[in-house]
Amino acid sequence: MPSQTTTTTKAGRKILKLDSSNGQAYREISTAAPRAASAEEIPVIDISKITSPKLEDRMSIALQIKPAAEDSGFFYIKNHGVEEQTISNAKAAAVKFMAEPMEVKQKIARNKQKYWNGYCGPEGSQANKTESRDYKEGFGWQYSPDFDPLYDYLPKPIPLSSIPADTREFSRAEHHIWDGTLTVPGFKEDAITYYRSMLNLARHLTKVFALALDLKEDYFDALTTYPGADLAFNYYNPVGPEVGGVSGDEVMSHEVGLGSHTDLQCFTILWQDMIGGLLILNRIGEWIKATPIEGTFVVNIGDFLMRMTNDKWLSTVHRVEVNRSAEPRISMPLFFGFNFNEVIGVLPSCVSEENPAKYEPLRVGDEPRSFTNVIHNSFKSCRVDHSGCDEVIIALLPRLCQRDNLSLLHEPIIMHASSQGESESPADQCREIEDPSTVVTMSMDDKGKAQTILDNLCGIFNERLSPDPDTKPIGRDQPQDGASSPEKLPLLQKLDSSEQSTASEPQKDSSLESDTPENKPFTVDSSLAARLSTDRKLQCTSFDAEAILVRRSTILVNLLQHRALITHDNVLTLHVDGPYTNANHDSAFRHGLQGKLDAGISQHENLPYELRALETILIMVISELDTEYQELKKPADHVLEELGRDVDLEKLKKLLDVSKQVSAFRQKVKLVRSALHTLLDADDDMAAMYLSEKAAGKPRAEADHEEVEMLLENYYDASGEIVERSDKLLSDVEYTHDSVRSILDSHRNSIMMLEVHFSVAMLGMATGTYVAGLYGMNLINGLEDAEHGFSFITSCSTMGILGVGLWGLLKLRRIKRIYNFPRTQHSRERVKRAAATDAVES
Numbered sequence: 001m002p003s004q005t006t007t008t009t010k011a012g013r014k015i016l017k018l019d020s021s022n023g024q025a026y027r028e029i030s031t032a033a034p035r036a037a038s039a040e041e042i043p044v045i046d047i048s049k050i051t052s053p054k055l056e057d058r059m060s061i062a063l064q065i066k067p068a069a070e071d072s073g074f075f076y077i078k079n080h081g082v083e084e085q086t087i088s089n090a091k092a093a094a095v096k097f098m099a100e101p102m103e104v105k106q107k108i109a110r111n112k113q114k115y116w117n118g119y120c121g122p123e124g125s126q127a128n129k130t131e132s133r134d135y136k137e138g139f140g141w142q143y144s145p146d147f148d149p150l151y152d153y154l155p156k157p158i159p160l161s162s163i164p165a166d167t168r169e170f171s172r173a174e175h176h177i178w179d180g181t182l183t184v185p186g187f188k189e190d191a192i193t194y195y196r197s198m199l200n201l202a203r204h205l206t207k208v209f210a211l212a213l214d215l216k217e218d219y220f221d222a223l224t225t226y227p228g229a230d231l232a233f234n235y236y237n238p239v240g241p242e243v244g245g246v247s248g249d250e251v252m253s254h255e256v257g258l259g260s261h262t263d264l265q266c267f268t269i270l271w272q273d274m275i276g277g278l279l280i281l282n283r284i285g286e287w288i289k290a291t292p293i294e295g296t297f298v299v300n301i302g303d304f305l306m307r308m309t310n311d312k313w314l315s316t317v318h319r320v321e322v323n324r325s326a327e328p329r330i331s332m333p334l335f336f337g338f339n340f341n342e343v344i345g346v347l348p349s350c351v352s353e354e355n356p357a358k359y360e361p362l363r364v365g366d367e368p369r370s371f372t373n374v375i376h377n378s379f380k381s382c383r384v385d386h387s388g389c390d391e392v393i394i395a396l397l398p399r400l401c402q403r404d405n406l407s408l409l410h411e412p413i414i415m416h417a418s419s420q421g422e423s424e425s426p427a428d429q430c431r432e433i434e435d436p437s438t439v440v441t442m443s444m445d446d447k448g449k450a451q452t453i454l455d456n457l458c459g460i461f462n463e464r465l466s467p468d469p470d471t472k473p474i475g476r477d478q479p480q481d482g483a484s485s486p487e488k489l490p491l492l493q494k495l496d497s498s499e500q501s502t503a504s505e506p507q508k509d510s511s512l513e514s515d516t517p518e519n520k521p522f523t524v525d526s527s528l529a530a531r532l533s534t535d536r537k538l539q540c541t542s543f544d545a546e547a548i549l550v551r552r553s554t555i556l557v558n559l560l561q562h563r564a565l566i567t568h569d570n571v572l573t574l575h576v577d578g579p580y581t582n583a584n585h586d587s588a589f590r591h592g593l594q595g596k597l598d599a600g601i602s603q604h605e606n607l608p609y610e611l612r613a614l615e616t617i618l619i620m621v622i623s624e625l626d627t628e629y630q631e632l633k634k635p636a637d638h639v640l641e642e643l644g645r646d647v648d649l650e651k652l653k654k655l656l657d658v659s660k661q662v663s664a665f666r667q668k669v670k671l672v673r674s675a676l677h678t679l680l681d682a683d684d685d686m687a688a689m690y691l692s693e694k695a696a697g698k699p700r701a702e703a704d705h706e707e708v709e710m711l712l713e714n715y716y717d718a719s720g721e722i723v724e725r726s727d728k729l730l731s732d733v734e735y736t737h738d739s740v741r742s743i744l745d746s747h748r749n750s751i752m753m754l755e756v757h758f759s760v761a762m763l764g765m766a767t768g769t770y771v772a773g774l775y776g777m778n779l780i781n782g783l784e785d786a787e788h789g790f791s792f793i794t795s796c797s798t799m800g801i802l803g804v805g806l807w808g809l810l811k812l813r814r815i816k817r818i819y820n821f822p823r824t825q826h827s828r829e830r831v832k833r834a835a836a837t838d839a840v841e842s
C-alpha cells in the first residue's frame with residue numbers, strides 16, 4: 001500500500017504535504033468530502049470577444065479574469081473559439097491510442113525519453129509522494145516550432161538555422177515518439193490540430209492576462225515566441241469496485257487519479273469530458289469540485305506566474321479523484337509557459353514600495369527546484385504558527401546536521417521532554433536541551449546532504465512525530481540509511497568562550513552527549529508525540545525573503561544572508577551555502593556576533609539578552625549595507641568623474657555596470673527596511689519580543705513595547721538613510737547617463753551633418769558638370785564657335801553649382817531646425833516657451 005504521511009491534527013483536519021517549485025509546502029486541509037463549487041468560487045468567463053478590435057471588449061474579459069486569478073486561481077472559459085470537431089477528434093484519437101496493446105504503448109514510454117514526451121502507464125507517475133501513485137495513464141509531448149502556427153510560413157521540418165540560437169538549446173521535442181503512434185491512423189494529425197488551436201488560444205489569453213495585470217497588452221508577446229507548451233492526454237481508467245484492496249465505497253482519500261499538486265508553468269488550459277473528478281483546494285483547505293461544464297475549458301494559474309505576480313495570482317493545489325464511473329475519463333490540458341531562455345523577475349505592476357519583489361529573476365528553463373530555491377524556501381515555508389513547533393524544528397536543525405542520521409534526531413528531544421513532565425510546550429522542551437551560552441553556526445558545505453536535511457526538516461513532524469505504535473527503540477549507533485559519511489567535516493560547529501581560540505577546528509557537540517546519557521537507546525514517547533502532533537498548526541505560507549518573525553519563545557531573523565534564531569538566552573545562526581553567501585562571511589558574522597554580544601555594544605545596556613542580540617544583528621546588517629554602499633560609491637564616483645572628462649565605450653560599460661549594481665543594492669536595502677517596517681506595524685509582535693520576560697512568566701501587554709519600538713525605529717531610519725544615499729547615487733548615475741546620451745547624440749548629429757554637407761556639395765558639382773558635360777560633348781550645337789560660348793557655359797555651370805548648393809543648404813537648415821528638436825524634458829519646455837513667445841509676437 002502506498003505510504004501516507006498526512007497526519008491528523010484536529011478533528012476533521014489533516015496536513016497535506018506538497019512539492020511545489022518553491023520547495024516543500026504544507027497545507028492544513030479538511031477531511032470532509034469534496035463539495036460542489038459555487039459560481040463565485042470558479043466563475044465562468046465568456047471570452048468570445050477576446051479578439052475583438054475594441055479594447056474595451058478585451059478589457060472587460062481581463063477585468064473578470066483578474067479577481068478569479070487572485071481569489072481561486074481557477075476559472076472556466078466559454079466561447080473560446082476552439083472548434084468542437086477539433087476537440088472531439090483529439091479525444092477520439094486519445095481513446096484509440098489508449099486502447100492499443102500495452103507493448104505498443106510502452107515502445108514510446110516516457111521514462112525511456114530524455115524529456116517529457118511519450119506514454120506513461122497507469123501508476124507510472126506519482127504527483128504527490130504522500131498519496132497513492134496516479135491511477136491515470138497518459139501521453140504527452142513538448143513544444144516544437146514545427147507545430148506552431150506562428151511558423152507556418154517556414155519549410156518543415158524547420159531548419160535549425162531559422163531558430164534563434166538561445167532558444168535552440170531548450171528544444172525538448174522528441175519527434176520520434178510520433179512513430180510509435182502510427183498504429184492509430186490520423187493520431188498525430190488530430191493531436192497536433194488540437195495543439196495548434198490551444199497554442200493560439202493560450203497566446204490570446206496571455207494578452208488579456210497582461211491587461212489584467214495592468215500591463216500593456218503585448219507585454220508578454222516577445223516571451224511566447226518559443227514557449228514552454230506541453231500537451232497531455234490524460235486517461236483515467238475506471239477503477240471498478242476494487243482499488244488498492246478496498247472497495248470503491250471505501251476508497252481512501254489518498255488513492256488518487258492524479259495526486260495533489262500545483263502546475264509549474266504560467267497557466268494551464270484544460271479540456272475535460274463530462275465525467276468529473278477534478279478537485280481544487282480553496283483557501284480554507286476545503287476540496288471543491290471543478291464540475292465539468294459543456295463547451296468550456298478550465299484555466300488555472302501555475303507556479304511561475306504566481307512567482308511573477310509576487311504571489312498576487314494563485315497557483316492553486318488540485319488533484320483528480322480515482323474514476324469511479326463506468327466510463328474512462330479523458331482530460332487534455334495544455335501547460336503554457338514563457339520562452340525557456342528568458343530571465344523573468346517579478347512584474348513591475350506587482351511591486352510597490354510597501355510590497356517589494358519577493359523573488360529574484362529566474363530563467364524560465366532553469367530547474368525550478370534548484371538547490372538554492374529548495375534551501376531558501378524550505379527554510380521559509382516550514383513555518384508553524386503560534387504553536388512553538390517552528391522553534392522545535394529549527395532547534396532540531398543543528399542536531400539534524402550533527403548526527404547526520406536524521407531519523408534519530410528528534411528522539412533525544414522527546415525522551416528529554418518526557419522526563420521533564422508533560423506540561424511543557426515543545427518550544428520549552430527544545431530550549432531545555434540547548435546549551436544556553438553559545439552561538440551555534442551550521443555551515444552546509446555538502447549540498448546533497450543539506451538538501452536531505454532540509455527535506456527532512458520540513459517533513460519531520462508529519463513523518464516522524466505521528467503516534468506510531470510500531471516505533472521501535474533505535475540505538476544511536478545504528479545507521480539508518482547509510483547517509484552518514486564520517487570522513488566529511490561535521491556540519492555543526494559550536495562555539496563558546498573556551499573554544500574560541502581553536503575555532504577553526506570543528507568541534508564535537510558535547511551538549512548532545514549530555515542529552516543522551518550512556519548511549520541509551522532512544523524511544524519515542526507516543527503520548528507526547530500525539531500531543532505534539534495535535535498541538536501544531538502547519539501553514540503553507542511564503543513570506544518575504546527578508547523578515548523578522550516573532551514566535552512564542554523565539555525571534556527568527558532572516559536579513560540579507562543572515563539567518564538567526566534568537567531565544568531569551570541563546571542565538572542560533574544558520575548559514576546556507578548559496579550564491580549570496582560565503583563561508584568566510586559566515587564565520588565573520590558568527591565571531592562578530594559573539595564578540596559584540598560579549599562586549600555589550602548595545603546602545604541600550606539595560607535591554608534583555610534577546611533584544612541585545614537582535615540589535616547586534618541589526619547593527620551588523622546596517623554596517624554591512626553601509627560598507628557595501630561605500631564600496632559601490634567609490635567606483636561609481638570614479639567612473640562619473642572619468643566620463644566628465646571624455647566618453648569612451650569602456651567607460652560606458654562601467655557606467656552601466658555601476659547603475660545595475662546600485663539599483664540591486666537599493667532594492668536590497670529596501671527589503672531590509674520593509675522587514676523592519678512590517679514589524680513596526682505589528683504591536684503584538686513587538687510586545688511578544690520580550691522573550692526573557694515571557695520566560696519569567698511576565699509577558700508584556702500589547703501596547704507596552706517602547707524599547708523595542710525605539711530600537712527598531714533607529715535601524716529603520718538608518719536603513720532609510722542608506723536608501724536615500726543610494727537614491728542620490730543612482731540619480732547621479734542616471735543624470736550622467738542622460739548627459740552622455742545627449743553628447744553622443746550630438747556627435748552623431750555632427751557626423752550626419754558633415755555627410756549631408758558633402759552630399760549637397762556633390763549635388764551642386766554634379767549640376768555644374770552636367771552643363772559642362774553637355775557643352776563638352778563632341779556634338780555640333782553652334783555654341784562652339786560663338787564668341788562668348790566658353791564664358792557663357794562656364795558661368796552657367798558655376799551658377800548651377802552655386803544655385804543647387806544654396807538650395808540644398810537652405811533645405812538642410814530647415815530640416816536641421818526640426819531635427820534638433822530638444823530631447824530632454826527641460827529643453828523641451830524651453831522650446832515650448834520659445835514657441836509660445838513666437839506665436840504671441842507674430
Ligand SMILES: O=C(O)CCC(=O)C(=O)O
Nearest residue numbers: 234263272278320331333
Ligand atoms: O485531468 C484533470 O482534470 C487535471 C489534470 C491536471 O491537473 C494535470 O495534468 O496537471
Ligand SMILES: [Fe+2]
Nearest residue numbers: 261262263318
Ligand atoms: Fe494540474
